[in-house]
Amino acid sequence: MDTLEKLEWATIAGATVLLFGLAVMALPVLDALDNPDYYGEPDYVVKVESGQWYWKFIYPDGSESGELKVKNGEVVRLELESTDVIHSFYVREMGFKVDIIPGKTRIQVISAETPGEYWIQCAEFCGAYHGGMRTKFIIEE
Amino acid sequence: MGILSTFDRIVWAFSILVTFLVLFILGGGLLVSWYPDPIDARAALIKSYYDVVYVAGMFVSALFIGTFFYLILKFWDRTQPAGLE
Numbered sequence: 001m002d003t004l005e006k007l008e009w010a011t012i013a014g015a016t017v018l019l020f021g022l023a024v025m026a027l028p029v030l031d032a033l034d035n036p037d038y039y040g041e042p043d044y045v046v047k048v049e050s051g052q053w054y055w056k057f058i059y060p061d062g063s064e065s066g067e068l069k070v071k072n073g074e075v076v077r078l079e080l081e082s083t084d085v086i087h088s089f090y091v092r093e094m095g096f097k098v099d100i101i102p103g104k105t106r107i108q109v110i111s112a113e114t115p116g117e118y119w120i121q122c123a124e125f126c127g128a129y130h131g132g133m134r135t136k137f138i139i140e141e
Numbered sequence: 142m143g144i145l146s147t148f149d150r151i152v153w154a155f156s157i158l159v160t161f162l163v164l165f166i167l168g169g170g171l172l173v174s175w176y177p178d179p180i181d182a183r184a185a186l187i188k189s190y191y192d193v194v195y196v197a198g199m200f201v202s203a204l205f206i207g208t209f210f211y212l213i214l215k216f217w218d219r220t221q222p223a224g225l226e
Contacts, residue, residue, distance in 0.1 A: 003144055018197060029190045032183045039183075093180040095187035114180035139180075 033096055039111045042077035046070075050100050051083040052126060053133040067136045068120060070112045080106040088124035091137055097123045112139040152214060157207030164199050164206075 001009075032038050046068065049056040057065045070076050080089055082100040089108070090097040098108045122133035145153070176192075179185040 018201070022194060022197060025190060025193060029187055032186050092177045093184060095179060095184040095191075111181045111183070113182065116180070118180070 036077070036107050036109050039075045039109050042075045042109055044074075045077045045079060048078050048080040048089065048100075049083060050080065050087040050089070050122070050133075052085065053122070053129040055120060055122075055133070055135045067138060069138045069140065070110075071140050072112050072115045075109060075111050078108045078110060080108065085126050086124050087122050087126050087133070090121050090123035091118055092121075093118050099124060115139045115141045149215065153208065153211045156211040156214065157203050160207035160210060161199065161203035164203055168195070168199065 044060045046060075047058040048068075049058065055066060055068075057068045059065070078089070078098075080098055080100045081104075082102045084102060086102065087100045088097050089100060089106075093114075094110065096108070098106050100106050116139055118137040118139075120135050120137045122130055124130075126133065176188055179188045
């Protein structure tokens with residue numbers, strides 16, 4: 001086996017090991033993103049309505065708010081729906097986006113672990129005021 | 142020994158190492174990553190995977206770009222005028 005052949009095999013083996021390793025490491029992350037039971041049984045459900053260009057949060061007692069407010073330590077199941085076009089629920093500090101397709105209900109369970117104020121930003125271009133379609137996500141002490 | 146001498150191999154490895162360090166510095170290193178501080182366990186898990194992919198991608202980039210620089214160093218025809226004389 002000459003040098004170039006060794007180099008070729010080293011490239012194939014290296015790429016295989018690297019990609020296989022990354023794939024194995026991705027499995028728990030994919031589970032964390034897609035599994036609605038990742039945080040166990042949710043404390044309550046908040047319905048999230050998105051539209052051009054607003055967010056509306058409907059709590060179990062029927063009250064509505066333009067901001068998402070939860071208490072520290074709570075596990076909340078979000079049921080996200082869109083009234084018009086595709087929107088995307090995005091909290092940078094939580095590391096995920098959920099595309100909200102009109103006519104479908106998307107589920108995402110969140111765990112409030114760090115009190116503070118964060119931004120919820122629409123992350124799918126949805127029209128003229130897409131950039132302004134954001135609101136606060138407040139985790140109270 | 143093949144087509145590469147020991148000196149060639151050292152220069153090649155050095156090119157890859159320097160490229161990796163330059164990419165690491167250009168990317169802001171790990172301390173000032175653009176990725177925000179995670180606020181829950183899942184976000185921390187996602188960030189840890191992101192960091193692994195980030196470093197692995199940087200390593201592969203350094204391998205290719207460093208090899209490119211090494212080839213330029215090795216096969217530069219120094220008998221030709223550079224135009225700067």
